[in-house]
Amino acid sequence: MKIAQLAPLWESIPPVLSGRTEQTISYLTEELVRQGHEVTLFASGDSVTSARLVATYPHSMRLAPEISNCDAPLISLMERAFATSQTFDLIHSHLEFRPFPLARRSNTPMLSTLHTRLDPPELLPVFRKFSDMSLVSLSDAQRDPLAWANWHRTIQPGLPIDLFSPHVDPGRYFAFLGRIVPDTGLDQAIALALHTGMPLRIGATVDPAHVEYYQTVIEPLLDNSLIELVGELTDSEKDDVLGHAFALLAPYHKTDPFCFEVIESLACGTPVIAYGSGCIPEVLEQGVTGVICQTFEELLAAPDLVPLLSRRDCRQTFESRHTITRMAREYLEVYEQVLGRPPVDAMQTLAGTPLAYSEQH
């Protein structure tokens, strides 16, 4: 299949620093190429890929301080893709709503994976105006604010099967991964560690937008020998910190569209203690790969249940459900689904559009 992947330009593909979206695009692209598909990756010029790379700017925007307006390179990139759209069977966009107007005027079908939260209120009108666009979500929970949109499938991001190694023996400390923001509940993770008397290793960075939360809520809690802040972790450091943990603590109040930390933990064989919010119930299996709690009291009691879980089952669940092989297979199924529809004459659709949309806003 001839597939165009449209990537954001803020980070390269794969990202130099952390970037879940860019990492997922890279994994998917490499796997599709490995399976023999003809993939063209529209991305920043410093991307590294086995697909054909098309770039309109040599650097990722993060490394281009001379650029004040990221819209300009993005528009160049999208124009480049759609001006050659007839050379692709399908365009797979990771650019949110931005290419919707071009897709409506193109005969090549486009599928969009939405990688971000969908609750910002400004998204509602633009998604309503383009309610015909084919969408993929990272979790069912992510869809809530736009539940009526043209969702084709939820495809959870996957990881390479050998990125992390299974560790069968449980460690004697808890791990916490992710951003230090009110939504991730690090304060409750710390409370649980102190309550249990088991150390907590925190692989996390302070979110610049939440420095005050860090200083007032979290920092005072760190002054205890049980609690260790180890900073942002590389993949091999994660393998060590997660792999030797007793359990990952993920007491998130709200989750991002997908909880990458949870599948990283399962890949290491480490079960997860979490609240049943957001995407957690879709990823974690109660009593098999984790303990899903509804209240803080349940959270405090959860460590007693961890020894009942099998670390082999955690790894096994990862291998069967969370690899890039499974992710790529699901994407190919959706690609076929999008292509298998009766061909739409895009110009015909366009000609019929004006009245409907001018009435509807």
Added chain:
Amino acid sequence: MKIAQLAPLWESIPPVLSGRTEQTISYLTEELVRQGHEVTLFASGDSVTSARLVATYPHSMRLAPEISNCDAPLISLMERAFATSQTFDLIHSHLEFRPFPLARRSNTPMLSTLHTRLDPPELLPVFRKFSDMSLVSLSDAQRDPLAWANWHRTIQPGLPIDLFSPHVDPGRYFAFLGRIVPDTGLDQAIALALHTGMPLRIGATVDPAHVEYYQTVIEPLLDNSLIELVGELTDSEKDDVLGHAFALLAPYHKTDPFCFEVIESLACGTPVIAYGSGCIPEVLEQGVTGVICQTFEELLAAPDLVPLLSRRDCRQTFESRHTITRMAREYLEVYEQVLGRPPVDAMQTLAGTPLAYSEQH
């Protein structure tokens, strides 16, 4: 003529606070309607216009703190305009490069007025990719970074003829208007005032991006009874401050695309002392409406030449060259020019595009 005006959404049309672009769009729109044209203004819902208003969001973005991503409402607005493009003779965009991809796929001609500086490096690739787009500049000087683009004309922004009133008697102080940034040379204006012994009234605000410049360079110079910082001025306050001034000091090192302060001064009958940079030589006439200097020494000597200038000539120049009547007439001439070209089959152009652009980036 049936004309669509596409306005930015950050401010309403006209702006509640200062906004030169939004003010110019408002003046042009009202004048075109007054002349009997059918104008549709695509803008924020709190805009006030005698044209037909089409809005996709009730507030200007500045007044919508719930919105984190201005791109979404802009894309809705552009889609709304281009989905109904066949109902317009011409689309006049004030949205920079953003609607270029849609214009390329539309049969309705689009003219774009560029209201901002064109030196940011990210603009070069996108304007090169869309080098066929019809453009209007606010000054010839503005074009420099993209001199090769498809410029139709320079049309200087105009002001309503009765916005400011002529003041025939020269005052006994200098005026300075505009932003306090290194480019506007307020330090040299202050030096000139102190050198001459004539007071200086500064109608300006501190640019948030240049607070350090203000604190280190400008603030220490304000501690002198000759120098008075009066803050941002309304139009009627400008009429007073400019109208009773001896001269406007505009010792800009670099200018914005257009020097609105200079024509406001001329409208009040007040001559201008300026450096010959940017758009100044296109607006100011040496020995008639102002003294154009090349060096700081010339600047210090310039006040001696001001009494040789006629305040009536300043006002007369404003009335003949800088009103919205003249601006609207010039726009209508360019509209006709754009429409008078042999009709282009947009789909044909599009079909021929891919190879050319994929080679060129």
